Amino acid sequence: MSGAAAEIVFDHVTKRYPGRPEPAVRELTLTIPAGAICCLVGPSGAGKTTAMKMVNRLIDITDGDIRIGEQSVRALDLTELRRGIGYVIQQVGLFPHMTVADNVATVPRLLGWPKERIQARADELLDLVDLPAVDYRERFPAQLSGGERQRVGLARALASDPPAMLMDEPFGAVDPITRKRLQHELLRIQNEVRKTIIFVTHDIDEAILLADRIAILREGGVLAQYDTPEAILSHPADEFVERFIGADRGLKLLALKRLDELDLAPSDGGAPDGPRAPGSTTLRDALSLMITSGSRSLVVIDDAGRPTGVVTLDVLAELER
Amino acid sequence: MTPPPTLLAQQEPVIPDFGEGSACVTENRLFCPDWVRDNWATVIEPALVEHVKLTVIAVVVGFAIAFAAALVTYRYRRFETPFLTFSAIVYTIPSLALFQLLVPVTGLTVTTVEIALVGYTLLILYRNILEGLRGVPADVLEAARGMGLTRRQTLWRVELPLAVPAIMAGLRVAVVSTIALATVAALVIPEGLGYPIFVALREAFKTEIIVAGGLAVAFALVADGLLVLVQRALTPWARARRTA
Numbered sequence: 001m002s003g004a005a006a007e008i009v010f011d012h013v014t015k016r017y018p019g020r021p022e023p024a025v026r027e028l029t030l031t032i033p034a035g036a037i038c039c040l041v042g043p044s045g046a047g048k049t050t051a052m053k054m055v056n057r058l059i060d061i062t063d064g065d066i067r068i069g070e071q072s073v074r075a076l077d078l079t080e081l082r083r084g085i086g087y088v089i090q091q092v093g094l095f096p097h098m099t100v101a102d103n104v105a106t107v108p109r110l111l112g113w114p115k116e117r118i119q120a121r122a123d124e125l126l127d128l129v130d131l132p133a134v135d136y137r138e139r140f141p142a143q144l145s146g147g148e149r150q151r152v153g154l155a156r157a158l159a160s161d162p163p164a165m166l167m168d169e170p171f172g173a174v175d176p177i178t179r180k181r182l183q184h185e186l187l188r189i190q191n192e193v194r195k196t197i198i199f200v201t202h203d204i205d206e207a208i209l210l211a212d213r214i215a216i217l218r219e220g221g222v223l224a225q226y227d228t229p230e231a232i233l234s235h236p237a238d239e240f241v242e243r244f245i246g247a248d249r250g251l252k253l254l255a256l257k258r259l260d261e262l263d264l265a266p267s268d269g270g271a272p273d274g275p276r277a278p279g280s281t282t283l284r285d286a287l288s289l290m291i292t293s294g295s296r297s298l299v300v301i302d303d304a305g306r307p308t309g310v311v312t313l314d315v316l317a318e319l320e321r
Numbered sequence: 322m323t324p325p326p327t328l329l330a331q332q333e334p335v336i337p338d339f340g341e342g343s344a345c346v347t348e349n350r351l352f353c354p355d356w357v358r359d360n361w362a363t364v365i366e367p368a369l370v371e372h373v374k375l376t377v378i379a380v381v382v383g384f385a386i387a388f389a390a391a392l393v394t395y396r397y398r399r400f401e402t403p404f405l406t407f408s409a410i411v412y413t414i415p416s417l418a419l420f421q422l423l424v425p426v427t428g429l430t431v432t433t434v435e436i437a438l439v440g441y442t443l444l445i446l447y448r449n450i451l452e453g454l455r456g457v458p459a460d461v462l463e464a465a466r467g468m469g470l471t472r473r474q475t476l477w478r479v480e481l482p483l484a485v486p487a488i489m490a491g492l493r494v495a496v497v498s499t500i501a502l503a504t505v506a507a508l509v510i511p512e513g514l515g516y517p518i519f520v521a522l523r524e525a526f527k528t529e530i531i532v533a534g535g536l537a538v539a540f541a542l543v544a545d546g547l548l549v550l551v552q553r554a555l556t557p558w559a560r561a562r563r564t565a
Contacts, residue, residue, distance in 0.1 A: 082466070
């Protein structure tokens with residue numbers, strides 16, 4: 001099980017703990033397309049981590065099945081299954097007695113790869129996560145910052161080139177600035193490696209930024225809604241989802257789109273002192289700009305500063321109706 | 322009831338011959354280098370070698386037993402109380418009393434001495450090995466499990482290496498205390514650095530007491546130093562700190 005991303009299917013998955021009347025996860029059914037990032041979000045007690053850990057059977061499935069690319073996880077040997085799935089946790093869990101390179105090489109070594117291949121792979125991955133191998137491979141985890149540790153954790157999870165990755169609130173323990181950087185880093189890496197990723201978070205903004213699909217779970221492990229971030233923001237399935245994504249969902253929706261994705265009205269040049277913004281600006285920032293400059297319209301400019309069109313408050317207001 | 326054996330009476334005491342010694346020896350001055358020179362090969366050196374042997378055997382056997390017990394306890398918690406109680410009771414028995422208990426069974430032999438010495442190492446080694454294993458952070462164990470390490474691989478590649486500092490700390494205490502305790506072996510057998518000390522005590526012969534006692538202390542210091550070096554070699558990661 002390695003190489004190309006695989007589709008992950010939850011098929012009526014239920015988790016019941018002995019002695020508890022209510023299941024932790026109830027009849028969860030969803031399909032995560034190959035190469036997509038699926039964020040599991042929800043309040044605590046919604047079973048998001050439980051659902052994720054059933055994929056590599058750190059938690060046993062009570063009922064139903066999970067398939068990774070047609071292959072049922074229940075049919076696979078436990079260690080083989082886990083070695084074929086990247087696993088990243090919040091506290092990273094690097095082995096403190098091993099160098100960074102040895103940490104990254106953990107799974108390839110278990111799989112018995114030849115020495116040269118392991119070393120080359122470790123170097124390649126460290127470079128991928130932006131920790132130059134020459135500087136970092138001989139260091140110990142105690143010599144790294146929190147952000148650097150999580151990068152090593154990511155490299156370690158990618159080592160055997162698994163088709164799927166599980167990430168359990170991986171950026172929950174780092175400071176906000178580092179978190180932002182790691183989130184964008186993950187998107188950049190995902191562009192290169194294209195894995196099917198299940199990403200657990202309680203932070204809806206993180207989910208909106210990262211996810212191709214968001215699964216919102218509610219207390220009792222019931223799936224409240226499963227869709228793209230746009231669809232969830234514009235059409236929340238019910239009151240629970242609406243409350244969970246927040247009253248500013250309109251703004252969050254605007255943050256998903258950029259000015260150059262709109263059909264712009266031709267510009268007449270606008271008022272000379274009116275607001276201007278490049279096409280890469282999000283609609284949310286454009287709106288903010290109009291409000292702070294007291295203008296009902298904004299001129300979109302290209303790289304050379306030439307106007308390419310105009311956007312108005314009315315356009316933004318009509319957008320998601 | 323038969324009277325307990327009077328241990329020291331079993332051995333012919335070696336009385337230093339004050340008549341033929343140097344003036345220093347006959348006057349029993351504080352320290353006579355000439356006596357040391359004359360008796361090094363016949364008395365002191367053999368005693369030191371025996372002492373090293375007694376210590377090494379006791380620590381190796383004690384470590385093997387404590388290690389096995391700690392591994393069992395690490396998996397099956399219910400064994401903790403029995404193991405801990407047993408080793409704690411052994412530890413609290415005074416060595417003299419323990420010899421008295423053992424001599425009727427195993428006689429005036431090395432076995433008697435080793436059983437006692439091993440017994441005293443168990444508590445400290447068992448506790449430290451177990452504490453070392455239990456000190457492995459939960460997130461490290463979860464990562465190991467999530468990556469598909471088997472239990473055995475986790476034990477040998479992750480848990481035991483991370484327990485090394487605690488294990489070595491226990492080993493250092495065990496070695497030093499065994500070296501000190503092994504002098505009492507002379508109550509049972511004429512071996513170890515304790516024997517020349519006992520002999521010299523009878524005559525209040527200062528030089529022999531100082532030499533044998535001093536060697537026991539030096540041996541303890543050297544052994545402890547060697548263990549520190551071993552630990553440093555085994556745990557380069559423990560000293561690695563963020564430099565930036």
